Amino acid sequence: MEEMKKGLEGVVALDTKISFIDGIQGILMYRGIRIEDLVDLPYDAVSYLLINGKLPDEAELNEYSLKLKENRHINCKLVDFLKDLSLGSEELDGLRTAISCTAHFDEENNHHTVDANQNKTARLVAKFPTIVAALHRGSHGLDVISPDNDLSHGANFLYMLTGRMPTELEAEAMEKDLILSAEHELNPSTFSLRIAASTLSDMYSAVICGLCTLKGPLHGGARKGVMDMMDEIGNIENAKDYVLGKLERKEKVMGFGHRVYKTYDPRAKIYKDVARRLAIENGDTSWFDMAEEIEHILYHEFVEMRGKPIYPNVDFYSAVVYKYLDVPAELATSIFAMGRVSGWIAHCMEQYSDNRVIRPRAHTI
Ligand code: SDX
Numbered sequence: 001m002e003e004m005k006k007g008l009e010g011v012v013a014l015d016t017k018i019s020f021i022d023g024i025q026g027i028l029m030y031r032g033i034r035i036e037d038l039v040d041l042p043y044d045a046v047s048y049l050l051i052n053g054k055l056p057d058e059a060e061l062n063e064y065s066l067k068l069k070e071n072r073h074i075n076c077k078l079v080d081f082l083k084d085l086s087l088g089s090e091e092l093d094g095l096r097t098a099i100s101c102t103a104h105f106d107e108e109n110n111h112h113t114v115d116a117n118q119n120k121t122a123r124l125v126a127k128f129p130t131i132v133a134a135l136h137r138g139s140h141g142l143d144v145i146s147p148d149n150d151l152s153h154g155a156n157f158l159y160m161l162t163g164r165m166p167t168e169l170e171a172e173a174m175e176k177d178l179i180l181s182a183e184h185e186l187n188p189s190t191f192s193l194r195i196a197a198s199t200l201s202d203m204y205s206a207v208i209c210g211l212c213t214l215k216g217p218l219h220g221g222a223r224k225g226v227m228d229m230m231d232e233i234g235n236i237e238n239a240k241d242y243v244l245g246k247l248e249r250k251e252k253v254m255g256f257g258h259r260v261y262k263t264y265d266p267r268a269k270i271y272k273d274v275a276r277r278l279a280i281e282n283g284d285t286s287w288f289d290m291a292e293e294i295e296h297i298l299y300h301e302f303v304e305m306r307g308k309p310i311y312p313n314v315d316f317y318s319a320v321v322y323k324y325l326d327v328p329a330e331l332a333t334s335i336f337a338m339g340r341v342s343g344w345i346a347h348c349m350e351q352y353s354d355n356r357v358i359r360p361r362a363h364t365i
Contacts, residue, residue, distance in 0.1 A: 004363050009259065013358070014194070018050060018346045019185045023260035028267065030183055039270055043153045043178040044068060047125055047342035050183050051349065064122075071126035072147035072156070074098075074134060075105045082131070083138035090224070092333040094135040095128070096211045102127060103204035110202055117352070120203045121345050128338045129153065133160035136331055154178055157338065158325065166325075169281050173274050173321055180267045180314065181336050183343030185260075189213040189220060193344050197351035198358040210344045211337055217254065220336045225254030226319035227329035236290045243297050255316030256298055262309035271317035278324035287323045291316065 005011050020029040028035040031049050038046050041055075044065045048056040056064055078101050087094045103109045106123060108116040134144045137160075145160045154174030158166040166174065184190070193210040197203075214220035233242045246253050258265060279288035295312055302310040315336075322332055 001361055001363065007259075008360075013186060013191065013360075016185065016347070016350060017053065018343065018350060019183045021185050021260050023258070023262050026261060026263040026266045028184070035180065035266055036270070039176050039179050041179070043175050043182075043339070046179045046182055047153075050342045050346040051121060067122045068126040068153065069147070069149040071122045072130050072149065074102070074127055074130050078102065078105065078131075079134055079138065079144050082135050083144075085135065085139055087135065087139045087330070089330050090215065090221075090333065091132070091135055091139075091330045092211060092215045092221075092337065094139065095132060095334045095337060096208060096215075098131045098135060099124075099128075099204060099208055099211065102131070103202070106204070109204055112200070112202070112352075117203055117349060121349075124203070124207060124341055124345060128341050129157035130160060132331065132334045132338060133157060135334075136161060136328070157335075161331075162326065167281065169277060170325055173278055173325060176270065176274055177318060177321060177335070178339035180270060180318070181339030183340070183346065184314075187219065188216070189340065190344060190347050194347050194351045195358045197348045198355055200352070200355070203345065203348050206348045207341060207344055210340070214337055214340065215333055218252070220315075220333045220340070222254045222313070222315040223319050223322070223332040223336055224329045226315055227322060227332055229254055230287060230290060230319065230323065231329070233290060233294075236286065236293050239290055239293045240297055243294055244301070247301060253294075253298060255319060256302075256312060257310040258313045261311065261313065264311045265313045267314045268312040268317050271314070271321055272312075275317045275320040275324065278321060282324050287320050291320045 018031065020032070021027065030038055030046065031053055033049070038049070042061070045056055045061055048061065048064045078098060081101060082094065082098060085094045085097065102123070106120065108119055130147055137144050145163055147156055148159055151159055152171060152175055154177070155166050155171035158170060158174055189210040192213040193206045196206040196209040217225050233239050243253060275288050275291070279285040295316070298310065302308040319332065322335070327335060
């Protein structure tokens with residue numbers, strides 16, 4: 001038997017055509033295209049690319065976007081049910097429950113044909129934003145806002161969440177966030193989903209496995225952790241003592257470090273630029289300035305002082321973007337899932353297409 005690698009570090013578990021990461025050069029590609037060359041496209045186009053393996057032409061994009069818009073609405077019984085959920089500080093729990101309920105309303109839930117899976121794909125990608133916004137507003141006693149099909153995927157989410165039309169930059173920022181969150185090779189939540197898909201469980205069940213795994217603070221939950229950390233720090237003058245205190249107590253600083261990237265996460269670079277532009281549009285750069293100060297402190301502590309390649313990851317400056325979009329911290333992981341669902345579905349379909357049950361061994365000690 002092979003030697004055990006804790007956390008499966010460095011272990012190649014399967015082949016995929018969906019994405020490529022070079023952790024040393026800081027490169028991320030979706031279906032062979034650099035993330036930098038995708039991030040200005042509509043989210044719908046990148047979702048199509050991940051799931052279908054190629055960028056859509058104009059007609060294909062219009063057809064896909066229309067199918068998503070036609071599926072944005074959620075069952076009114078579900079809306080009423082969501083209002084009764086007490087969500088507390090992590091609203092991903094409610095999203096997990098809502099997706100489970102949505103499966104029951106989907107008559108194709110346990111159908112495994114190509115058509116059924118394509119229909120479920122559109123329903124899942126389209127409904128995540130509506131459910132996240134309805135959960136938040138319903139659980140806070142606010143009217144649930146119906147989707148506006150004149151708006152893009154990201155802009156529509158902000159409208160359903162806040163009740164106001166986003167600015168052009170806010171809409172752009174949300175689309176970029178969903179694209180940057182959409183896919184990342186065999187990360188914990190995607191691997192969890194592929195294990196479920198490998199047993200030929202249904203797509204909803206596989207996505208729920210992904211959701212449950214993404215919640216963890218060492219994975220998708222880190223974005224909320226960064227937002228909470230910034231609230232705890234309060235202002236830039238407190239940043240150094242706060243961060244050095246965490247290091248002294250051997251606590252992890254959320255939003256930094258990565259199992260694969262041993263250099264700057266290419267997504268973080270894009271998020272940082274968006275955060276800077278939002279800060280300037282907002283007229284108050286304090287959150288951005290605090291984040292940059294934390295980055296500088298940790299670069300000195302990790303890279304210069306300790307020689308550890310620990311840099312900002314996808315969750316650091318995305319948290320700053322959410323601050324400027326007035327997104328509540330308790331929604332951060334759910335919004336991460338809104339983008340990631342397209343990558344999850346691509347991996348689910350890839351697993352179904354060339355399947356072997358994923359079943360590693362363990363050393364008995
Ligand atoms: C995501 O895998 C993906 O692709 C995930 C993701 C995706 O798109 O799906 O990119 C999304 O999950 C990003 C990561 C979000 N998580 C966080 O920001 C939480 C904080 N980060 C750490 O928990 C950590 O960096 C991990 C979990 C991300 C990676 O950890 P590893 O590879 O298991 O490395 P490790 O924990 O063994 O750390 C190695 C050393 C340790 O010190 P020593 O024991 O050697 O003295 O580096 C230290 C760690 O203590 N370290 C940190 C740190 N990250 C690593 N110390 C303080 N703060 C940190 N953030």
